[in-house]
Amino acid sequence: MQVQLYAITKDDIQQMFEDTIKKYRMLPKWIYVDATYLYNFHLDDFETIRKISHLMRYSLKAVLEWHQSLERWLCDQTVVLGGRQIKPIHIVRSFDRVVNEAMEDIAGCIMGVEMNPFKFHALGTGVVSVALPSDTTMVNQISRIDVTTDPNGGTLSKDGSTIYIIGNHPKSIEQGDVSETGVFDSADTAVDRMLDHSLFTTPIPHLINQDIAASTTVIWQCSS
Secondary structure, three states: OOOOOOOOOHHHHHHHHHHHHHHHOOOOOEEEEEEEEEEEEEHHHHHHHHHHHHHOOOOHHHHHHHHHHHHHHHOOOOEEEOOEEEOOOEEEEEEEEEOHHHHHHHHHHHOOOOOOOOOEEEEEOOOOOOOOOOOOOOOOEEEEEEOOOOOOOEEEEEEOOEEEEEEEOOOOOOOEEEEEEEEEOOOOOOOOOEEEEEEEEEEEEEOOOOEEEEEEEEEEEEEO
């Protein structure tokens, strides 16, 4: 199943490759491109989302259909899920990068070094201008969950070489304007390794116990 990305063209992707080559003056052999979606749902709508999120732990088809729904919502369309017309309260998308820590771990994995799964998803309210390859922490984390066990649902899954991390955070997390997401290999901030750090110029307002803040990160491994 091919997922269409709206508001981005093949030329945009090509430009990402060309800009990387110009910046580092060398031809990269392996590039990780990621799109992260940040959104929140009304509590009444989220009961349907929760059921679909649990299904996604066992069904890749459901994961790909979820990605299609995100793209439709991004274009201000309503999606029918579980017989209901549902839209997030807010949704934004950001293109960022896999950070150096993860690249080092993946290189080690190829060499036979064991690594922990990057199954911990985090939300934050930090304000910073750009996500850097050297990032290892979030600016101001307010929540971190294990996407494979959280009762709200979520998943760490793959389709070929494409990776999907989906995390729905508790309604009770700290109130604020959510502006960053992160993906880690541990719940412990003292020893964790970061896979992805995404920033959003348009934050998503979260009201404690009144909505569910959530996010999906899709990582494409692109050989050049």
